[in-house]
Amino acid sequence: MVVILHALAHALALALALFTPAPALGSDAYTGPRAAAGNRLVVSPAGPYTSIHAALANARDGDTIEVRGGSYRGPLVIDKVVTLHGVGWPVIDNGGQGTVVTLASPGATLRGFEVRGSGVEPDQDHAGITLTAPRVVAEGNRLRDVLFGIYVANAPNAVVRGNDITSKPEYEQGRKGDGIRLWYSPNALVEGNTVHETRDVVIWYSEGVVLRQNSIERGRYGVHLMYCNRARIERNRLLDNSVGIFTMYSDDTIVRENLIRGQRGPSGYALGFKDSVNVDVHDNVLVDNRAGVFLDNTPFGQGYARFERNALAFNDVGVILLTNARGNTFARNTFWENVEQVSIQGQGGAAASVNTWQGNYWSDYTGFDADNDGHGEVPYHSERLFENMTDRVPSLRALIYSPAAQAVEFAAATFPVMRPQPKMTDAAPSTHPMLLPDFAAPQQRNNAGMAAVAAALLAGSGLCATLAVIGEGRLTNRQNDAPGRAVVGQGVMLQVEQLTKQYGKTEVLRRVSFEAARGEALALWGPNGAGKTPTELSSSRLRSMRARLQYIRCTP
Amino acid sequence: MSSAVRKPRKLTQWGVFTMDLTFVWVIAWRELREALRHKWLWFFATGFAVLALALSQAGLATAGYAGLGGFGRTAASLINVILLFAPLIGLSVGAGTLAGDRERGTLTYLMAQPVSRADIFWGKALGAAVAVASALALGFGLAALGLAAARAGRATVYLSLVVYTFLLAFAALAMGFVIGTLARKSAAAIGVALVVWLVLVFAGDLGVMGVTVSLRPSPDALLAMLLVNPLQVFKLGAVYGLRATLDTLGVAGQYAVFRFGAALPWLLAGLLAGWAILCFGLAYALFNRRGDL
Numbered sequence: 142m143v144v145i146l147h148a149l150a151h152a153l154a155l156a157l158a159l160f161t162p163a164p165a166l167g168s169d170a171y172t173g174p175r176a177a178a179g180n181r182l183v184v185s186p187a188g189p190y191t192s193i194h195a196a197l198a199n200a201r202d203g204d205t206i207e208v209r210g211g212s213y214r215g216p217l218v219i220d221k222v223v224t225l226h227g228v229g230w231p232v233i234d235n236g237g238q239g240t241v242v243t244l245a246s247p248g249a250t251l252r253g254f255e256v257r258g259s260g261v262e263p264d265q266d267h268a269g270i271t272l273t274a275p276r277v278v279a280e281g282n283r284l285r286d287v288l289f290g291i292y293v294a295n296a297p298n299a300v301v302r303g304n305d306i307t308s309k310p311e312y313e314q315g316r317k318g319d320g321i322r323l324w325y326s327p328n329a330l331v332e333g334n335t336v337h338e339t340r341d342v343v344i345w346y347s348e349g350v351v352l353r354q355n356s357i358e359r360g361r362y363g364v365h366l367m368y369c370n371r372a373r374i375e376r377n378r379l380l381d382n383s384v385g386i387f388t389m390y391s392d393d394t395i396v397r398e399n400l401i402r403g404q405r406g407p408s409g410y411a412l413g414f415k416d417s418v419n420v421d422v423h424d425n426v427l428v429d430n431r432a433g434v435f436l437d438n439t440p441f442g443q444g445y446a447r448f449e450r451n452a453l454a455f456n457d458v459g460v461i462l463l464t465n466a467r468g469n470t471f472a473r474n475t476f477w478e479n480v481e482q483v484s485i486q487g488q489g490g491a492a493a494s495v496n497t498w499q500g501n502y503w504s505d506y507t508g509f510d511a512d513n514d515g516h517g518e519v520p521y522h523s524e525r526l527f528e529n530m531t532d533r534v535p536s537l538r539a540l541i542y543s544p545a546a547q548a549v550e551f552a553a554a555t556f557p558v559m560r561p562q563p564k565m566t567d568a569a570p571s572t573h574p575m576l577l578p579d580f581a582a583p584q585q586r587n588n589a590g591m592a593a594v595a596a597a598l599l600a601g602s603g604l605c606a607t608l609a610v611i612g613e614g615r616l617t618n619r620q621n622d623a624p625g626r627a628v629v630g631q632g633v634m635l636q637v638e639q640l641t642k643q644y645g646k647t648e649v650l651r652r653v654s655f656e657a658a659r660g661e662a663l664a665l666w667g668p669n670g671a672g673k674t675p676t677e678l679s680s681s682r683l684r685s686m687r688a689r690l691q692y693i694r695c696t697p
Numbered sequence: 698m699s700s701a702v703r704k705p706r707k708l709t710q711w712g713v714f715t716m717d718l719t720f721v722w723v724i725a726w727r728e729l730r731e732a733l734r735h736k737w738l739w740f741f742a743t744g745f746a747v748l749a750l751a752l753s754q755a756g757l758a759t760a761g762y763a764g765l766g767g768f769g770r771t772a773a774s775l776i777n778v779i780l781l782f783a784p785l786i787g788l789s790v791g792a793g794t795l796a797g798d799r800e801r802g803t804l805t806y807l808m809a810q811p812v813s814r815a816d817i818f819w820g821k822a823l824g825a826a827v828a829v830a831s832a833l834a835l836g837f838g839l840a841a842l843g844l845a846a847a848r849a850g851r852a853t854v855y856l857s858l859v860v861y862t863f864l865l866a867f868a869a870l871a872m873g874f875v876i877g878t879l880a881r882k883s884a885a886a887i888g889v890a891l892v893v894w895l896v897l898v899f900a901g902d903l904g905v906m907g908v909t910v911s912l913r914p915s916p917d918a919l920l921a922m923l924l925v926n927p928l929q930v931f932k933l934g935a936v937y938g939l940r941a942t943l944d945t946l947g948v949a950g951q952y953a954v955f956r957f958g959a960a961l962p963w964l965l966a967g968l969l970a971g972w973a974i975l976c977f978g979l980a981y982a983l984f985n986r987r988g989d990l
Binding site: 405407409431452454455457477478480530531534535536537538539540541542543544545546547548549574577588590591592593594595596597598599601602605606608609610 | 913
């Protein structure tokens with residue numbers, strides 16, 4: 142019973158550690174002796190051992206070295222089958238030299254340390270932790286100020302779990318090291334790690350790797366997979382990298398239940414496949430990337446590539462198919478508000494029929510579902526003239542969103558002679574979008590800001606309208622009533638002297654003079670053409686008149 | 698004599714450019730009031746409001762995608778509506794203002810008053826600008842209300858869209874003032890304004906489209922062609938505000954971000970403001986040189 146409880150508590154703590162952000166990865170989760178057969182050697186600043194090296198020298202295979210707090214010098218090469226167990230975040234610092242910790246003995250474990258200060262030479266693979274033996278475990282560590290994070294080379298069945306990894310903050314992205322690099326390490330497990338602000342996570346030449354529940358943010362390649370058959374990539378979160386998951390020359394890959402959002406680099410694919418075959422991609426949520434899926438020569442050779450029940454929302458392009466991508470199946474996916482739902486790029490232009498589209502939901506579908514079976518009776522065609530033009534001349538994308546582009550689409554839709562070849566056809570599209578799975582559900586945000594903006598705009602608009610109605614009268618009246626504005630003196634309001642007006646050579650008025658007193662009514666009387674209007678207008682400063690005008694006060 | 702009898706006024710003088718701010722205010726109020734009394738401004742305002750509200754709600758309906766807050770066809774449609782409406786409102790209000798007053802004879806009457814040309818022009822410009830801004834603010838306000846109710850949208854991003862729209866509308870208004878200054882009849886002014894609108898909205902872009910397809914210009918040449926048109930300037934600014942990148946706009950957009958970096962939004966806003974200032978200045982110069990009748 143106690144054993145079960147203990148196991149449960151451990152699992153719970155581990156789960157907590159995995160699902161909470163990095164700093165909360167408490168070492169408390171790893172306290173307590175594990176079922177280790179050997180002895181327990183304690184290292185702490187107060188002893189009994191004060192250096193990890195000394196404890197390691199005295200340890201035998203199967204021992205556990207418990208390190209309690211403090212800061213220790215690297216480099217550390219663990220060449221015995223021991224478990225190094227950090228309590229209270231002991232630090233191993235190599236002061237900017239070489240690799241900090243190397244796990245070189247099969248089954249050795251490093252857990253609960255802060256590892257920092259590796260060297261900076263990329264060609265020497267300077268890393269925080271390097272795993273070089275089968276079944277080694279790096280678990281629940283914190284890696285800071287290291288070039289590469291965890292470097293797994295020739296370590297089959299290695300476990301990299303629950304680490305929080307970031308590279309050297311002062312370097313720009315290309316100069317940083319990879320958060321995790323796996324090299325010739327089949328069946329490795331990479332699980333529950335948080336990798337942020339590093340270069341790539343690279344998985345090369347390794348069969349049967351499992352990547353699960355990692356959070357990879359603000360890097361270059363979220364996951365770069367090459368020559369890796371039978372990989373399983375599931376329930377990871379990839380946020381704001383340049384590229385999400387890119388798979389090359391790898392067969393039998395499963396990619397499922399990942400959330401990939403905001404991949405915005407020059408390529409910016411959430412999921413990319415090149416020369417890969419037997420690909421199963423299902424239940425992923427791909428949001429706000431430059432492209433949801435990119436397919437180059439996939440499926441490669443004999444085999445399949447299936448994309449099912451994925452949600453592709455708010456990407457610039459939902460799916461990019463190069464013309465060599467033939468034989469893919471897209472079924473029951475939701476294409477939600479991608480600026481361009483499907484793009485076919487490359488020479489030659491593929492026939493619409495080389496890939497299969499079945500029962501996907503399209504947010505721009507305009508058909509209907511008469512028999513209420515959840516599928517539209519009218520096929521969904523992606524046939525947009527301007528999109529076809531941009532597929533052919535990519536720089537035309539500069540004009541998307543502009544009414545001219547809309548006009549081209551409208552013309553294409555209205556005049557059949559201009560209708561383009563359909564890029565694809567979904568014969569019976571779904572009329573119901575799939576529900577967003579829980580792992581992708583957006584957080585409810587407090588939207589007081591938007592409400593405030595709305596209130597401010599409406600208030601501003603209303604205020605202007607109100608002021609326009611009441612304000613003008615008040616302003617004018619105030620001006621009229623203003624003391625000191627009234628004329629002082631003899632009450633002369635207007636004095637016109639020597640007013641002359643000519644239309645061309647015809648003189649209409651010659652040196653007319655008059656004045657008007659306050660309260661006095663002055664009438665201009667005369668036949669047509671006598672010059673009444675110019676005289677009236679000249680009680681002013683119209684420039685086409687010439688007069689010496691003593692202007693005193695005029696209230697319109 | 699006049700200085701003896703008149704209380705000193707808030708006279709603002711820059712060289713030959715003399716303005717009495719009191720008169721400017723009075724004329725601006727009057728212009729605002731007249732503009733708001735016109736049915737078509739309300740027609741535009743409600744049309745814009747209904748479309749903006751409908752578009753902001755269209756993408757928010759089902760399946761929980763709204764909170765993802767992406768930038769999809771919905772936002773694109775909103776930009777589209779703004780691109781159609783804001784220049785239309787600005788151009789028609791601007792063209793109608795001075796031309797209409799001249800046609801009714803009220804402009805001559807006003808010029809017969811002891812106010813300077815600058816007072817009249819800038820008062821009218823200010824009043825028309827406030828009228829246009831409040832018409833647009835109504836639409837944006839209602840749409841924002843809808844978005845807030847649906848817990849979507851981000852306040853700062855939305856505000857940047859509003860600011861760019863105001864700038865675009867002011868630039869169009871200034872162009873309208875140029876037309877209105879030159880025209881004798883209000884109908885002619887509105888007609889010319891509609892042609893200009895058509896050129897800005899469709900013909901110019903179709904031209905750019907043709908050049909792009911046939912000549913394949915380099916990214917900087919393409920960007921330069923875009924920046925000539927204030928509508929495209931607005932679009933770059935709006936997309937950049939919503940996205941903080943112009944990747945969506947292909948290589949020309951990427952080049953713009955690469956070339957100008959963080960200064961880009963200021964550059965674009967400055968270009969729009971420049972259009973407004975240039976055209977208002979031109980309109981004033983023309984207005985100042987024109988005869989009274």
